[in-house]
Amino acid sequence: MTIFTVNKTINKTIYQAFGLHFDSEILLPELLQRQDTQEADVNIEIQDLSEWRSVVNTRENNFTMQSIGFMFEIPNTALFCIQDGKRIGIHPFPDADMDKIRLYVLGTCMGVLLLQRGILPLHGSAVVINNKAYAFVGESGAGKSTLASTFVQSGFQLLSDDVIAVSYENGEPVVHPAYPQQKLWKESLDLFGMSEDQFKPLHDEVSKFAIPVTKHFHNKTVPLAGVFELVKMDSEYVAMREMNRLERLHAMMLHTYRGALIPRLGLKQWHFSSAAALAGELFALQILRPTTGFTAPELMNQIMRKIYQEEMQGDTIYSTEHFN
Structure with missing residues (x-):
């Protein structure tokens, strides 16, 4: 299955929000950027999650806890995985609206991430x-x-x-x-x-x-x-x-x-x-x-x-x- 890809050679952007530092492979213009090189609390990455899609689709409401992390799918948008409060994996679907992907990263993904971190x-x-x-x-x-x-x-x-x-x-x-x-x-x-x-x-x-x-x-x-x-x-x-x-x-x-x-x-x-x-x-x-x-x-x-x-x-x- 074709997925959205990112050139891994480009520098990630460092952001701050919710008392955390984020190292992101996707642009999040809503967040404040940081100029320092402090180690990130959370990595936001494009991730190939295709092997998990059939598992997620068999769960009620497309939300499920798996060994890899907490996963959910938004139809025609992306498959998301939040891992141990430290990583957000994004598997965009073809022709996905990046505005909508960011909306779920900054919404549901952040909510789950904070819960995982005890916030x-x-x-x-x-x-x-x-x-x-x-x-x-x-x-x-x-x-x-x-x-x-x-x-x-x-x-x-x-x-x-x-x-x-x-x-x-x-x-x-x-x-x-x-x-x-x-x-x-x-x-x-x-x-x-x-x-x-x-x-x-x-x-x-x-x-x-x-x-x-x-x-x-x-x-x-x-x-x-x-x-x-x-x-x-x-x-x-x-x-x-x-x-x-x-x-x-x-x-x-x-x-x-x-x-x-x-x-x-x-x-x-x-x-x-x-x-x-x-x-x-x-x-x-x-x-x-x-x-x-x-x-x-x-x-x-x-x-x-x-x-x-x-x-x-x-x-x-x-x-x-x-x-x-």
């Missing part, structure tokens, strides 16, 4: 407020990226969009920066008065666009201070409520990126323990928002007031610049 990937967006990370999680379409974009347009910095990489440093949860890009649906662009002609679609099959945020990207790891779960409801008003520990545990498990793959990875116990540890110490609120209307500015104001209250209780000096 909890939450599904959502994270912004920096007062030198701390706050994450917005929720089901697809809940408005996570739109809310994060509202913060960015108000002068705050983005840490991550779609995949939030959470680990521990010195016993405290931290969020590692992803890359300076947001993914917004056309409907969100319209709400912000942004023209889709200015941005590149993620790939030809979806009306979701890549929005560069280079000037508003925070490229350093910061402590995770809180999580806000967005839930759509049939109401005219925005409501906010604190979650108890059991609800926080449920939210952390429910909103783990590619959580459905965890049993196949053999990580159910690790996932429960990691989610429970995070739920036990995290400040977390559930935000109930109407199913219709552009509520992101109101949500931002309510979130900022709540964070301000929490900071004041902790005797932390906090700027009130964005409350006016």
Whole structure:
């Protein structure tokens, strides 16, 4: 079978994301490049996986754990293999859309890779407020990226969009920066008065666009201070409520990126323990928002007031610049 090939004599490109260094045989313009020669944590390679294709195709949903690594196939695109959190192998199919291949490398592959490395990937967006990370999680379409974009347009910095990489440093949860890009649906662009002609679609099959945020990207790891779960409801008003520990545990498990793959990875116990540890110490609120209307500015104001209250209780000096 013919596959996409790469000239092995060319230099690989070194990138950084999620607190890791990547040595890649494919161009990943979304990621920040590194100029040093530090040894990579992860290699992204074109790999001949043809002998495994029949095995993958016999598994439900084309996702399977094999001796070589965790594998999955996207029809007419590529066969992917993630190995021990250290390597992503890509077997492109003929005439594959490289934009779509990159989408899965930066999405599902990264999610599996982080899980394999013991880094909890939450599904959502994270912004920096007062030198701390706050994450917005929720089901697809809940408005996570739109809310994060509202913060960015108000002068705050983005840490991550779609995949939030959470680990521990010195016993405290931290969020590692992803890359300076947001993914917004056309409907969100319209709400912000942004023209889709200015941005590149993620790939030809979806009306979701890549929005560069280079000037508003925070490229350093910061402590995770809180999580806000967005839930759509049939109401005219925005409501906010604190979650108890059991609800926080449920939210952390429910909103783990590619959580459905965890049993196949053999990580159910690790996932429960990691989610429970995070739920036990995290400040977390559930935000109930109407199913219709552009509520992101109101949500931002309510979130900022709540964070301000929490900071004041902790005797932390906090700027009130964005409350006016």
